[in-house]
Amino acid sequence: MDSPEQLSASLAHGPRRIGVDTEFIRERTYWPKLALVQIALERDGQLEILLVDSLAPGINEALAAILADTTILKIMHSPSEDLVAFKHACDALPRPLFDTQLAASLTGVGGGMGYQKLVESITGVPLAKGETRSDWLRRPLSASQLEYAADDVRHLFELHDVLESMLQKQGRRDWLAADAERTLANADADGLERWPHLSLRGSQFLDPDAQRSAIRLLRWRDRYARETDRPRGWILDNELALLVAREQPTGTAALQDLLDGHPKAPRKLTDIIWNALRTPVDDEADAPDARLAEKRDKTRLRALQDAVAKLSVELDLPAGVLASRKHLESLLDHGEWPDALAGWRQEALEPVLTPLLEGKH
Numbered sequence: 001m002d003s004p005e006q007l008s009a010s011l012a013h014g015p016r017r018i019g020v021d022t023e024f025i026r027e028r029t030y031w032p033k034l035a036l037v038q039i040a041l042e043r044d045g046q047l048e049i050l051l052v053d054s055l056a057p058g059i060n061e062a063l064a065a066i067l068a069d070t071t072i073l074k075i076m077h078s079p080s081e082d083l084v085a086f087k088h089a090c091d092a093l094p095r096p097l098f099d100t101q102l103a104a105s106l107t108g109v110g111g112g113m114g115y116q117k118l119v120e121s122i123t124g125v126p127l128a129k130g131e132t133r134s135d136w137l138r139r140p141l142s143a144s145q146l147e148y149a150a151d152d153v154r155h156l157f158e159l160h161d162v163l164e165s166m167l168q169k170q171g172r173r174d175w176l177a178a179d180a181e182r183t184l185a186n187a188d189a190d191g192l193e194r195w196p197h198l199s200l201r202g203s204q205f206l207d208p209d210a211q212r213s214a215i216r217l218l219r220w221r222d223r224y225a226r227e228t229d230r231p232r233g234w235i236l237d238n239e240l241a242l243l244v245a246r247e248q249p250t251g252t253a254a255l256q257d258l259l260d261g262h263p264k265a266p267r268k269l270t271d272i273i274w275n276a277l278r279t280p281v282d283d284e285a286d287a288p289d290a291r292l293a294e295k296r297d298k299t300r301l302r303a304l305q306d307a308v309a310k311l312s313v314e315l316d317l318p319a320g321v322l323a324s325r326k327h328l329e330s331l332l333d334h335g336e337w338p339d340a341l342a343g344w345r346q347e348a349l350e351p352v353l354t355p356l357l358e359g360k361h
Contacts, residue, residue, distance in 0.1 A: 002056035010050055011066055015041055017073040018066075019156030020094060022054075022082045023136040023149055030225045030232065032081060034089040035136035037063060040075075040153040047157070049150045054089060055137070064092035075156045077101050077115045083187035093187055097180040100156065103163040106172050106179075111318025119155045122162050127151050178343045192222050195287055202242040203290035212284045213277055214245035220276035236273070237264055244277065292333045300356065304328045307352045315348070323349060332357070 001007055011018070019040030024032040037052040054060055066072070067086060074094035076082060078101040083093055104118055105111045116127045134145050141149075167173045196218035197203040197211055206214060218241055225232040240262050249255040252274045259265035259273075266273070308323050315322070323331075323341055330338045335357070337346050 001050050002053040002059065004056075004058035004062035007050070007052060007059065007062045008065070010041065010048075011039075011072075013043065015043075015072060017042070017075060017098075017157070017160070019075045019153040019160075020079075020082075021076065021149075021152040021156075022085050023134075024081075024085045025135070025137050026081075026231075028231065029229045031088045031229055032085040033137065034060070034085045036141070036149055038149050038153045039066075040156055042157065047154070049153060051146060051149055053139075055139070060090045064090040067092040067094045070095055073098055075100065075160045077118070077152075077156070077159075080183060080187070083184065084190070087187055087190060093184050095184060096177070097184055098160055098164070098176070099180050099183065100159045100163060102179055102183075103159075103167060103176055105318055105321045106175050107163055107166040107170060108316040108318065109163070109166075111321050115152065118159060123155055123158050125155065127155075175344045182339075182343075192219065192226075194283075196222065197290055198288065200238050200242060200290075202238070204293050206242070206246055206290065208289065210245045210248065211287060211290055212280075213248065214242060215284055215287055216276055216279060216281055217241045217245060217273070219281060220273075224272075235269075236266060240265060244273070249274075249277075288334070293329070296329065296332060300359075301325075301328060301332055303356050304332065304353060307356060308349065311348065311352055 001010075019038075021038045022034060023036040023038075024034050026032040034054045037054050039050040039052060041048040041050065052059060052063065054063065063086075067074070067090060073096055075098045076094065077099065079094070079097065079099060086093055100118060101113060101115075104113050109121065110118070113121070116129060120126050128148060128151065134148070136145070164173075167176055193199070195215065197206075197214040200214075200218075203211060203214055217236065221232055221236045221241065225235050228235070240259075243262070244255065244258055247254075247258055249258055252270055255274050255277070256267070256270050259267050259270060305325065305328060308328065309319065312319060312322050322345060327338050327340050331341065331353070337350075341349065
């Protein structure tokens with residue numbers, strides 16, 4: 001379908017829910033290039049699947065109106081990357097959202113299950129995986145591509161019916177709504193990572209001055225990647241960024257020597273990288289020390305993990321759904337509950353974790 005008018009007309013009957021998925025390409029760009037949007041509809045008791053060509057003029061504007069229509073529930077599976085694609089192409093996000101992967105986790109069906117596995121688990125239907133790495137920007141799309149794309153939304157209503165019923169019985173519908181809204185809020189904010197050095201293990205071996213340099217380089221790298229719409233690793237890969245930060249070159253010549261010794265170095269950007277390296281960022285003095293990992297009380301971290309594992313069993317939740325190791329490390333290092341553990345998770349975890357954090361057990 002490549003007509004905005006036809007797309008709008010197809011949803012004029014006011015469906016209460018639609019299934020949604022996307023196909024996009026992100027191999028050579030920072031932003032995902034939206035290529036196809038699949039929409040499952042119910043009309044007169046029959047399933048109808050629309051394959052929407054998002055490269056066609058005016059289509060993304062029509063899609064934006066549908067995504068923003070809060071009277072229509074959007075059912076998707078693990079949509080984080082799809083949300084980025086929608087935000088960039090349509091400047092809209094699918095609200096309200098029902099994430100079937102998240103619902104499967106919260107009901108105890110399974111954590112982090114892929115769409116094919118979840119469909120087979122609930123419906124018994126095996127799905128083909130043949131077009132996973134297909135070129136979705138080519139036109140026309142092949143028959144096998146179209147069939148694969150349609151399959152990605154064909155069973156979303158069945159998943160929704162089963163998982164919604166389970167959530168209601170378990171009293172966890174509000175859990176899903178809160179988590180889905182957090183996912184949407186993160187996509188909507190679309191902000192750059194404040195402390196990008198913390199996600200790189202090599203930062204643990206940098207002194208404070210080198211860590212500040214790494215923050216400057218990584219923040220510049222991420223902004224530049226967005227502005228030029230190129231993958232971050234194509235601008236400055238993580239290994240080289242940490243090397244430059246650690247070596248602290250004293251001038252452009254020394255920086256050039258470092259870049260010359262790296263096969264993927266952006267030599268044409270030497271002056272720009274030097275400027276980024278020498279320009280402080282306003283909040284760098286507030287940066288958390290990546291070396292905290294070396295000083296962390298591993299015995300207490302293990303106690304936190306054990307308590308979470310025990311509570312997960314009691315709640316019949318898959319491992320990692322309540323709290324990941326990363327979030328427990330943040331809680332232990334900084335003494336504050338991270339946003340990812342807010343809401344129902346904090347309510348469930350606080351009674352069992354607070355005594356451990358306070359050293360009472």
